[in-house]
Amino acid sequence: MRHFLKFAVGTAIAGLMAGGAYAQDTVKVGLVISMTGSQASTGKQIKAAVDLYMKEHGDTVAGKKVQVILRDTASVPDNAKRIAQELIVNDKVSVVAGFEVTPAALAVAPLSAEAKVVELVMAAGTSIITEKSPYIVRTSFTLPQSSVIVANWAAKNNIKKVVTIVSDYAPGADAEKWFIDTFKKDGGQVVETIKAPLANPDFAPFLQRAADAKPDAIFVFVPSGQGAVFMKQYTERGLDKAGIKVIGPGDVTDDDLLPQMGDAVIGAVTAHMYSADHDSAMNKKYVADFTKAAGFRPNFMSVGGYDGMHLIYEALKKTGGKADGDSLIAAMKGMKWESPRGPISIDPETRDIVQNIYMRKVEKKNGQLYNVEFETFKDVKDPAKIKK
Amino acid sequence: MTEPTPTAKLATQGILARARWHPLEFVFWIVAFGSIWFAPNKHLILTEIAWLALFALSLDLILGYAGILSLGHAAFFGVGSYAAALLAKHGIVTEPVLALFCAGLVAAVLGFATSFLMLRGADLTRLMVSLGVALVLRELANQFGWLTGGADGLQGVTMEPILGLFRFDMFGHNGYVYCLVVLFVLFLAARRLMASPFGLSLLAIKGNPLRARAIGIGVDMRLVAIYTIGGFYAGVAGGLLAQTTAFSSLDVFSFDRSADLLLVLIIGGTGYLYGGIIGAVIFKIMQDYLALWSPQYWPFWIGLVLVVMVLVGRDRMTRWSEPLRALVNRLDWRRTPS
Incomplete structure (x- = not known):
């Protein structure tokens, strides 16, 4: 008890001295x-x-x-x-x-x-x-920013059946919720929702489940850095050949890892706020x-x-x-x-940040893979906060 | 009453000698408590050292004394951490000291339950079983997201003042004093326990379980007991982490944490209780210093230092401190000159 008291007094004095002398x-x-x-x-x-x-x-x-x-x-x-x-x-x-x-x-x-x-x-x-x-x-x-926009785009572009795969933590839940809500409102159908563990990214079993549901597209959110694994396993499982598209917020086609992902990723459509290919x-x-x-x-x-x-x-x-x-x-x-x-x-x-969200498609430019922007949504606020 | 035989006398003296405080121990704790005043801006890292030391102490109890190898000690740490955080979050037990005790108890129950698994098989089996238990718990915590917050960690924990008097302040002062006092009290208890016949019988078991059984020591019962106690200690350490950070995440169960703990104990040395504490001090300070100096490549340097440490040999390191020990021994007034 005395320790605490002495200590409190000592700290108070030290605090005063530090406050005065601080440059x-x-x-x-x-x-x-x-x-x-x-x-x-x-x-x-x-x-x-x-x-x-x-x-x-x-x-x-x-x-x-x-x-x-x-x-x-x-x-x-x-x-x-x-x-x-x-x-x-x-x-x-x-x-x-x-x-x-x-x-x-x-x-x-x-x-x-x-x-x-x-x-x-x-x-x-x-x-x-x-x-x-x-x-x-x-x-x-924020994830709702891009998830809502990619859902709108998908509904308008002949994607009817979607399986969602997201990493099982807060941003994944955000992405999933806002995508599904918007997509259903636009008349789309979500046949399966899958949550993959965050810690040990192995998507193979989930991709198999997704493939079995025969969707038009997979909506995917994985944190920056895990996209390469996902795309590799997506190709290995032959989902690209089965005509199942990859859509989602841009985290999966991360510019950092994109060059190593291989041509299977060409055609993946994502919504995000930045592409290394942004034209300015x-x-x-x-x-x-x-x-x-x-x-x-x-x-x-x-x-x-x-x-x-x-x-x-x-x-x-x-x-x-x-x-x-x-x-x-x-x-x-x-x-x-x-x-x-x-x-x-x-x-x-x-x-929170207000910014343009761009729809992008992975294409090859000068022998390198890029997220090429094809549509711009101006000044998007976080949809999760507008509703309140 | 009959006069004790000379052998019994000798044994009693031996036990008492073990229980006696060495002067260096006084110095050690005076320095430890002195840090409250002479290093006020280091309290946050010292807090980490304090709970890590307690955690290492708990491993020392089961490894250094009973010879149970474990790579999953984080299981108890994690359970204690989540227990303390959940108790505070849902307002079940709001007073931190009591909540800490409860967290320890929960971990002790887990220790008791899993100790029977640890009785089966030898070192390698135990290593695997302990590792498995920690992995299972981690995954459970991940799956029961509604309770634990899953991969996002348990958010929104608010801590009440300690004993209703001392708030966990921004600067971590009260938190540190709290951790240090808990460490000291539990250390005293462990010291008392390990100097008792019970502690000695554990050492006998570690030395040779077969012979221990032959001379009439109840091996299984003692292993269960020490594993449970070890669980309690680790749970309290985890509780301290949760209480001082008002947060708990899946990382408390991670394999890295168990592995780091083994390193801490190896650095400090096993089987004399101070090993864990000294190891924790060296490990954390080294880690913090290296991470500050080279935020990108510090794991490389820490690995290098560890390899060098092992190559040089811990024996040699203790030998460096020999002159100091000899000096202190000479100055020790309680020792009869021989």
């Missing part, structure tokens, strides 16, 4: 991502994008030096929470960014709310994340610079990181370098800019 000329950004473990590919994309942005724009903004502290979560959500806590408490970061999977983003949300620190979600795509703390802002995407001067430069610096092609996760940094920089410019949570989040709300993926903005009400 205000650096703004620290904690980058909490997986550089190792099952989500490492996403972490590497985000890291490369953040590095690229800082190389292009320097590390000083509004008179402040921006310092990024990279920490590896090893793809374990408990680690994400502890690391974010250390960054907030010890390093006094103004922003914690990253979070490639939903559990990590959710685990950190209470900290963000309590410490009033901006949590910038650069990757995770479950709709509810932004509602868990008033300081969460997102630069990636800004994106051409982005892809070229990124590939040169990192040695691999940028995917949709990378733009989340790139735009995340942009959002931090612009918000700092707007606040004149003030980096407390309230000023930053206020500055971020309603921010609009041109990203490599096209025009995007932050919804002032939900702090």
Whole structure:
């Protein structure tokens, strides 16, 4: 008991001293991502994008030096929470960014709310994340955004019977729910819904079940990094020859892995917010610079990181370098800019991203596979939040 | 009452000598509790070290003392973790200390139930059985998503203050003191237990189960007992993790966690209770330092260090500390000069 008391007094004094002496000329950004473990590919994309942005724009903004502290979560959500806590408490970061999977983003949300620190979600795509703390802002995407659009498209393009295969965790549930609801409303039929475990991606048995149901198409969501396995097994099982199409949010035809997937993937139709093939001067430069610096092609996760940094920089410019949570989040709300993926903005009400969703088809261009965009849906908000 | 025979006297003295506190042990715990004040900004990592140390201690009880090899010790850790998180989430037992005890009990029940499986077969069989139990539990936790949150982890856990007084603060101060006190209390209990005839009989079983049986030690009963106790300890460690992070995910059952734990214990050394604690300190600090220094390639470095450690040999590492021990022994006023 006495320990606690002494300790409380000691901390209070230490806190006061630290508060007074704390220098205000650096703004620290904690980058909490997986550089190792099952989500490492996403972490590497985000890291490369953040590095690229800082190389292009320097590390000083509004008179402040921006310092990024990279920490590896090893793809374990408990680690994400502890690391974010250390960054907030010890390093006094103004922003914690990253979070490639939903559990990590959710685990950190209470900290963000309590410490009033901006949590910038650069990757995770479950709709509810932004509602868990008033300081969460997102630069990636939400799964309902693309799932609704791909459902509309499928219903209009002669796809009547669909089997859904999604990874069994929150984003998968989001994708499945919004696809099925929309597709059924449009008159489509979902013959089977399959959930595949997240941890050990082996889709062969599920693909067999899907094939037996003889659908027109398979709607698939797997997290970034697992798409290659899925497509390989899809070809091995001969589903491509049976004329069963692959549709879904763009995670399955991830630009990073697409070149290695083989020609079987040609014709897969997905809806997503970014393709390395997006036709704009800004994106051409982005892809070229990124590939040169990192040695691999940028995917949709990378733009989340790139735009995340942009959002931090612009918000700092707007606040004149003030980096407390309230000023930053206020500055971020309603921010609009041109990203490599096209025009995007932050919804002032939900702090979620508003962006164009593109329908794309995998095609071969100059001997390489790309998601080629053929239709654009402008300024799509997260459908899950409009309904409320 | 008859005078005890000289052999009995000698045995009593031997047991008492084992129970006596070595001066280094005092130093150890003074440093441990001192860290509350001299490293206030390291409390979050120290919290992890504290529960990992307790977890390693639980493995030491069954491996170091009873010689039961296990690659699935995370099963108990995980059950304790989910139990603590669920109790808090659904408001069943809101006071953390009591909830922690309950979490330990749940894990102990599991330990008791699975101990009968562990009695069958020798090392390799036990390794496989323990691994299997952990895998089964992980998959169960994954399948019962409505209860455990599945792959998303158990969200929305809010912790009540410890004893109704000390809130789990942002800085992790109270959380650390709490973990450290729990570790200390359970360590004392384990120390007492292992210095008792029961602990000695376990060592006999580890040395040679056949001979132990021949001299009249109830082998099976003792193994069941220590496995259950080990389960309790691991469950409490898991509960501490869940309580300090207000979160639990499938990762608590992962094979990596069991394997890492074995590493921790190998680094620190088995069979003297401090091994797990020292191993946890070295392992976590090394991991944290390497991961900070090289976020992308730290697993490589950690692997390298471990290989070097094994090549150099732990015996040699303990030998390095020999001069220190000798010095302390000489200064120890309670020892009669020989």
